[in-house]
Amino acid sequence: MELQFEGDELKSVLNRLRRAQGQISGVIKMIEEGRDCEDVVTQLAAASRALDRAGFAIIATGLQQCLTDAEKNERNGETTEQMRARLEKLFLSLA
Numbered sequence: 107m108e109l110q111f112e113g114d115e116l117k118s119v120l121n122r123l124r125r126a127q128g129q130i131s132g133v134i135k136m137i138e139e140g141r142d143c144e145d146v147v148t149q150l151a152a153a154s155r156a157l158d159r160a161g162f163a164i165i166a167t168g169l170q171q172c173l174t175d176a177e178k179n180e181r182n183g184e185t186t187e188q189m190r191a192r193l194e195k196l197f198l199s200l201a
């Protein structure tokens with residue numbers, strides 16, 4: 107399944123991923139500089155939340171597309187139950 111985003115969805119996901127990338131770079135720099143542990147953990151938590159939100163947005167888009175394409179998947183040999191199990195596994199990998 108090729109994941110396709112609408113314009114605003116794509117922009118939002120990319121912004122979240124870029125934010126997380128910047129926060130992770132900040133965490134690395136803070137550790138290299140020997141910064142306060144609490145500050146490092148706070149920044150790391152912010153990066154984690156940004157990644158979680160991006161991941162959930164990606165999964166939500168994928169679920170929507172998969173439900174729309176369920177008949178197509180069945181024609182390609184994947185049953186609805188197999189598709190559901192595959193998507194559930196992906197979703198739980200974010201937990």
